Amino acid sequence: MIKDITIGQYFPGNSVLHRMDPRVKILLTGVFIVMLFAAKGIEGLAVGILFTVTAFLFSKIPLKMMGKSLKPIIPIVIFTAVLNLFFIRTGKVLWEWKIIKLTQEGIDTSLFMVIRIICLICGSSLLTYTTSPIDLTDAIERLMSPLKKIKVPVHELAMMMTIALRFIPTLIEETDKIMSAQKARGADMETGSLMQKAKAMIPILIPLFVASFRHAEELALAMECRCYHGGEGRTRMKQLKMSILDLWGSLFCGVFLAGVIVIDRVLG
Amino acid sequence: MAVIKTEDLTYVYGDGTPFRKVAVDHVNLEIEKGDFAGIIGHTGSGKSTLIQHFNGLLRPTSGSVYIDGERLWDNKARLRPIRFKVGLVFQYPEYQLFEETVYKDIAFGPKNMGLDEDEIDRRIKETAKLVGLSDSVMQKSPFELSGGQKRRVAIAGVMAMEPEVLILDEPASGLDPKGREQILGMIKEYHKAKGNTVLLVSHSMEDIARNVSKILVMNDSKLFCYDETAKVFHRSAELEKMGLAVPQVTRVFDRLKAMGFDMGEDVYTVKFGSGLLLDRLGKKGAK
Incomplete structure (x- = not known):
C-alpha cells in the first residue's frame, strides 16, 4: 500500500x-x-x-x-x-x-x-x-536566480528541494522494511483505538528518524568529499x-x- | 510432518504495471521440523521474497503456504500468532531498534505475545546469555552500542519470542570475520539448545557449508533444489553455471581430483579437507 x-x-x-x-x-x-x-x-x-x-x-x-x-x-x-x-x-x-x-x-x-x-x-x-x-x-x-540580488538563497533552496525529492523513495522503502521487521516481532498496527494506533507508530517512527539522520550525515560527508561548497561558480551537467x-x-x-x-x- | 510447506507458491511484484516481475515462481517445498537449512541464490533470485511468505508478511499471488499444516491467509486474525511461531530476522536488523534500553527492546516481541512479566524476564535473560550480552549492556541505550552488538540485540529480540522456526536473512553481512563467526556461532548454539528449525539465508558458501545440514537453492525465482549439503555441493558444475560458487575448499579438492589426486568427494569445510590432506600425506610419509 x-x-x-x-x-x-x-x-x-x-x-x-x-x-x-x-x-x-x-x-x-x-x-x-x-x-x-x-x-x-x-x-x-x-x-x-x-x-x-x-x-x-x-x-x-x-x-x-x-x-x-x-x-x-x-x-x-x-x-x-x-x-x-x-x-x-x-x-x-x-x-x-x-x-x-x-x-x-x-x-x-x-x-x-x-x-x-x-x-x-x-x-x-x-x-x-x-x-x-x-x-x-x-x-x-x-x-x-534574479532574487539572489536581494540575498535570497536560491541555490540552497533548490538544493534542499532536490535532496528532499531524491530521498522520498528511499525513505518509503525504509519505512516498508521497518514496518515488516516490527510486524515480524508481532507489532499490531491495524487494530485498537486511536491512542493505541498512535502508540504502535513509535517502533516505526524512531528507527525512521534515526535513519534520516544517518542519511543526512552520510550525504553531507559525501558532498564534502566532492568539494561541494554551494552554488558559487557551479556548472551543470544538464544545461537547460x-x-x-x-x-x-x-x-x-x-x-x-x-x-x-x-x-x-x-x-x- | 513438515513445519513449512508451500504449494505452487508464486509471487508477482507490481502486477498489472510495466514493472511486473515474478519474484517467486511455483515453488513447492517441505521443510521438516528441526532442520538447520541454508538458503542460497544470487542477488534477486527471490530468496528474501520467499522467506517473507513463511510468516505471512507477503501474501502469495497464487499458491499457498502451510505452517504446521495450517494454511496462511485463510484467516487474517491468525497471522499474528503465526508470526510468533515463525520468527524472521531481516537483513541489517539493527535498524529496527527503537527502545530506550537493550532490555526493553528485546522485550518488545515477547510483550506483544502477551506473556507475563516473569516469563518475559526469563526469556530475555536466557537469550541475552545465549547471544553474549552482559548485564551492563542490557541497561544501555541500543544506539550507544557498536555495530556487532546492535546486531546481536536485534537477533535476540526475535530469538526471545522462541519461535518454532527462526529465519535469518544474511545475519552476518557487513561484519568483520570475527563478528561473523560469533553471530553464526550463536545461531548454531540456539539451534542446538532448542532443537528448533532454523533457516539461514547467506551469500557465503563457506558460512553455509560450515553450519547447515541442508541447502535450499533458489535460481531465477525458481526452486532449484532442497537437499542435504553434500548432495547440493555435489552439483558444483550446475551451481557455478548459475553464478553460485561452491566453497573454495571444495574447488581445491575438485582440482586436485582432476589432477589425479582423488581424495574422496564431499569436502566442503576446511577442517575436514585439511584432515583428509594430512591423512594422505601421513600415509605416504611426507618428507
Whole structure:
C-alpha cells in the first residue's frame, strides 16, 4: 500500500510538451492561468477550453491520468457549483421553494466557474505530468536566480528541494522494511483505538528518524568529499536549453491569449 | 510432518504495471521440523521474497503456504500468532531498534505475545546469555552500542519470542570475520539448545557449508533444489553455471581430483579437507 504513493506525477514520455524547456513551461503555465481568468464570457472560455484540449493532445498523457488529478478537487468543484447556484439571486427565476431560488444567471455562473476550475487543474497539471521533479526544481532555481540580488538563497533552496525529492523513495522503502521487521516481532498496527494506533507508530517512527539522520550525515560527508561548497561558480551537467519548440509553444500560447481577449471584447 | 510447506507458491511484484516481475515462481517445498537449512541464490533470485511468505508478511499471488499444516491467509486474525511461531530476522536488523534500553527492546516481541512479566524476564535473560550480552549492556541505550552488538540485540529480540522456526536473512553481512563467526556461532548454539528449525539465508558458501545440514537453492525465482549439503555441493558444475560458487575448499579438492589426486568427494569445510590432506600425506610419509 505504501508503494502506491507516487512522487510528483511525472509521466515519462517524449512528446512535444516533454521536450520543451521547463522554464518556458512554468512561465507558459502562468500565461495559461491569466488566459483563463481573462475570459469574461462563455465565448472567451471556449477558447481557453480549446487551448487546454490541444495542449492535452500534444502531451500524449492518457485520459485516465487526467481523471486521477481531477479526483482530489471534486469537493471544491461541487462546493463552488452549489455556492454559485443558490447564492446568485439575480436574473430570471426558474424555480423557487421557500427561500431557495434557482435563477438562470446562477446556473450560468456556476457552470462557468466549474469549467474554469477543471480547465485550470487539467492545464496546470500538464506541467507536472510532462516535467520531472528534478527538471522542475532546476527551472525554478533558474527562474528565481534574479532574487539572489536581494540575498535570497536560491541555490540552497533548490538544493534542499532536490535532496528532499531524491530521498522520498528511499525513505518509503525504509519505512516498508521497518514496518515488516516490527510486524515480524508481532507489532499490531491495524487494530485498537486511536491512542493505541498512535502508540504502535513509535517502533516505526524512531528507527525512521534515526535513519534520516544517518542519511543526512552520510550525504553531507559525501558532498564534502566532492568539494561541494554551494552554488558559487557551479556548472551543470544538464544545461537547460531553449529550442525552436519553445518559441512555437510561446507563440501558440500568445495567440490563444490574444484570442481570448479579442473574442471577449468583440462578443462580450 | 513438515513445519513449512508451500504449494505452487508464486509471487508477482507490481502486477498489472510495466514493472511486473515474478519474484517467486511455483515453488513447492517441505521443510521438516528441526532442520538447520541454508538458503542460497544470487542477488534477486527471490530468496528474501520467499522467506517473507513463511510468516505471512507477503501474501502469495497464487499458491499457498502451510505452517504446521495450517494454511496462511485463510484467516487474517491468525497471522499474528503465526508470526510468533515463525520468527524472521531481516537483513541489517539493527535498524529496527527503537527502545530506550537493550532490555526493553528485546522485550518488545515477547510483550506483544502477551506473556507475563516473569516469563518475559526469563526469556530475555536466557537469550541475552545465549547471544553474549552482559548485564551492563542490557541497561544501555541500543544506539550507544557498536555495530556487532546492535546486531546481536536485534537477533535476540526475535530469538526471545522462541519461535518454532527462526529465519535469518544474511545475519552476518557487513561484519568483520570475527563478528561473523560469533553471530553464526550463536545461531548454531540456539539451534542446538532448542532443537528448533532454523533457516539461514547467506551469500557465503563457506558460512553455509560450515553450519547447515541442508541447502535450499533458489535460481531465477525458481526452486532449484532442497537437499542435504553434500548432495547440493555435489552439483558444483550446475551451481557455478548459475553464478553460485561452491566453497573454495571444495574447488581445491575438485582440482586436485582432476589432477589425479582423488581424495574422496564431499569436502566442503576446511577442517575436514585439511584432515583428509594430512591423512594422505601421513600415509605416504611426507618428507
